[in-house]
Amino acid sequence: MKKAAYKRANNQARWACRKAAKNLETEIAASSKQNPKAFWSYVKSKTKCRTGVADLKKTNGDKTSSDKEKADVLNEFFQSVFTQEATDNIPPPPHYVFGSEVHNFEITVAKVKKLLSGLKTDKAQGPDGINPCVLAKTAESLAYPVARLFRLSLENSEIPEDWRQAYVTPIFKKGSRTEPSNYRPVSLTCILCKAMETLVREAVNDHLRSNNLICENQHGFVQGRSCVTHLLEALDDWTKILDEGGSVDIVYMDFMKAFDTVPHARLIAKVEAHGIHGNVLNWIRNFLADRHQQVIVNGTHSDKAPVTSGIPQGSVLGPLLFTLYINDLPSQVTSSVKLFADDTKLYTRTDVPSGPVVMQEDLDKLQEWSDNWLLKFHPKKCSVLKLGKQHTETSYHMKGRSESGEEVSITLEESETEKDLGVLVDNRLSFKGHVAQATAKANKTLGIIRRSFEHLDREVFVQLYKSLVRPILEYGHSVWQPQQKLLCKEIEDVQRRATKLISALSEKTYPERLAVLKLPSLEHRRLRGDMIDLYKYMHGIYDTGNPNFQLAETKDTRGNSLKLYKPFCRLNVRSCFFAERVIPHWNSLPETVVTAPSVNSFKGRLDNFWADRPEKFSPTCYQ
Numbered sequence: 001m002k003k004a005a006y007k008r009a010n011n012q013a014r015w016a017c018r019k020a021a022k023n024l025e026t027e028i029a030a031s032s033k034q035n036p037k038a039f040w041s042y043v044k045s046k047t048k049c050r051t052g053v054a055d056l057k058k059t060n061g062d063k064t065s066s067d068k069e070k071a072d073v074l075n076e077f078f079q080s081v082f083t084q085e086a087t088d089n090i091p092p093p094p095h096y097v098f099g100s101e102v103h104n105f106e107i108t109v110a111k112v113k114k115l116l117s118g119l120k121t122d123k124a125q126g127p128d129g130i131n132p133c134v135l136a137k138t139a140e141s142l143a144y145p146v147a148r149l150f151r152l153s154l155e156n157s158e159i160p161e162d163w164r165q166a167y168v169t170p171i172f173k174k175g176s177r178t179e180p181s182n183y184r185p186v187s188l189t190c191i192l193c194k195a196m197e198t199l200v201r202e203a204v205n206d207h208l209r210s211n212n213l214i215c216e217n218q219h220g221f222v223q224g225r226s227c228v229t230h231l232l233e234a235l236d237d238w239t240k241i242l243d244e245g246g247s248v249d250i251v252y253m254d255f256m257k258a259f260d261t262v263p264h265a266r267l268i269a270k271v272e273a274h275g276i277h278g279n280v281l282n283w284i285r286n287f288l289a290d291r292h293q294q295v296i297v298n299g300t301h302s303d304k305a306p307v308t309s310g311i312p313q314g315s316v317l318g319p320l321l322f323t324l325y326i327n328d329l330p331s332q333v334t335s336s337v338k339l340f341a342d343d344t345k346l347y348t349r350t351d352v353p354s355g356p357v358v359m360q361e362d363l364d365k366l367q368e369w370s371d372n373w374l375l376k377f378h379p380k381k382c383s384v385l386k387l388g389k390q391h392t393e394t395s396y397h398m399k400g401r402s403e404s405g406e407e408v409s410i411t412l413e414e415s416e417t418e419k420d421l422g423v424l425v426d427n428r429l430s431f432k433g434h435v436a437q438a439t440a441k442a443n444k445t446l447g448i449i450r451r452s453f454e455h456l457d458r459e460v461f462v463q464l465y466k467s468l469v470r471p472i473l474e475y476g477h478s479v480w481q482p483q484q485k486l487l488c489k490e491i492e493d494v495q496r497r498a499t500k501l502i503s504a505l506s507e508k509t510y511p512e513r514l515a516v517l518k519l520p521s522l523e524h525r526r527l528r529g530d531m532i533d534l535y536k537y538m539h540g541i542y543d544t545g546n547p548n549f550q551l552a553e554t555k556d557t558r559g560n561s562l563k564l565y566k567p568f569c570r571l572n573v574r575s576c577f578f579a580e581r582v583i584p585h586w587n588s589l590p591e592t593v594v595t596a597p598s599v600n601s602f603k604g605r606l607d608n609f610w611a612d613r614p615e616k617f618s619p620t621c622y623q
Helices: 002-030 036-046 067-080 109-117 132-137 139-156 191-210 227-243 264-273 278-288 318-325 354-373 432-452 458-474 485-499 510-517 522-538 578-587 599-609
Strands: 165-172 183-188 248-253 291-297 305-307 336-340 343-349 383-387 397-401 407-411 413-415 417-420 423-426
Touching: 002 036, 002 458, 036 432, 036 458, 067 165, 067 183, 067 291, 067 305, 109 132, 109 139, 109 191, 132 139, 132 191, 139 191, 139 278, 183 291, 191 278, 191 318, 227 248, 227 336, 227 343, 227 383, 227 578, 248 354, 248 417, 264 278, 264 318, 343 354, 354 397, 383 417, 423 432, 432 458, 432 485, 458 485, 458 522, 485 510, 485 522, 522 578, 522 599
Parallel strands: 165 291, 383 413
Antiparallel strands: 165 183, 248 343, 248 383, 291 305, 336 343, 397 407, 417 423
16 A cells, blocks of 8 residues: 555656646746746756856966956956056047037936836846845835935936946856956946936937937947848948949958947047036946946955946946947048947948058058047957959058067958858858858757757747747848858758657648748748838838838839839849849838838738748748
């Protein structure tokens, strides 16, 4: 009897454990889009391998032996890159024209309540020890006292001591894990300080937008612009030149520790030049002053160190301040410039004699700008990408420092492929390298899902695939849309193999599996994404000048009233580019779709119109 009772209890316990594990995996999958951190924490708990900060090299060549030593070594390195600024010789900031200035702004209880209740409760608490979950759940009660605190902070331009502290988490980038220089500092600051920063940022952004002060070349942290608009605008210029038989030289610029080296006095001068004065300017000045940081490694803190320059990475206000600091950079040159925060590329047409000369002159001007504003370039990491069959053999040079510290002229390296905001751009604009990289990364993530989740049923698979795998294959697809059927098939193969993970569907054909799972083919998804991006351009949601679409001059009333003119293209590199390939599909859409009042409405109407499209579940690359 006892043995039978034990077996019965053992079976019930095992059944309960399996059920609990399945429920946990279902919850993780359901929240994977909004909270991917839970997924990766679960994956980490399933693996034996642990990654973190390795034993680091000290300045004397020895290795660290404890977490405290690691934290101190990293803090010492992060402090060593700070800029030492001479405040008695600040160059005059650029002159901006604006109709109004911003001195102050209103902080209401309702606005603070909305801000606190919308806090993400899974975020870590800052140096003040106040958990965002507490603030979010007590927003109704705390809104008034917090609003009063914020008003006093703005009126007196005073920052609580805790708000000046930052816990720095070292994030490994690439290279050797023993080198402190291969770690990037990300600051964890107080939640209440971030809430106040949000209010300041909104006031400053309203001022910048109303006076049109952000340069059109900047696509980072600007409403209506993104990585995609940045890349499409650049590629629109490049493919036009190539289609005309020209060539393009592109210099990818690299700042040395950009966010950490911004000098505070010069930054405040530029902020003021944008018409930001009074309490707002004083608050920003005090936000940057007298800051301290501590590096944390496995819960162990380093000693405190003063922060004498830079903008805290991880702060709310930081990206906007950096944007203001380099806002005048494009005005220094005559070549074309595209910016996404500190990612900068300079390019010009070089099939004309003056092209390479202008490019070198512009590089010299940018170096002069960097010397004045103490934001140094890293010449050894700057590189040149040359497009076009008739591209020049010209070499470009920048000033740099030798190992002995002497100023030397450094020749910029020419590369065949550059990683541009997550997209691999090659000198033929074929994007073969990017497709290979994306498919490899997606397959790796798919393998992690298969090994980590024991109860991978249909529902869990679809949720995890949509949240974690498909976005890898679709990031920036408007930019790198494959021109060749083989590349299209390589991308589709990832989804084809993924759908076979569900054993109940493994015997069905790929189109049948897609139909059962209600997963459109990736080919169809890319075309749908193209239409959504074009809708945003046509209705002014994307705030950019290029690509520039022209309405067709036709009396044909069939289709829609927003038909576009399609110019003749000589080369595939232009005809397959976004600005050209989308036009026939857009012109075939009905009036009710293209004139939808919102993006979500457009998506719904487009899906209804294309509900019976054969390629939805049967991609042409398999036909």
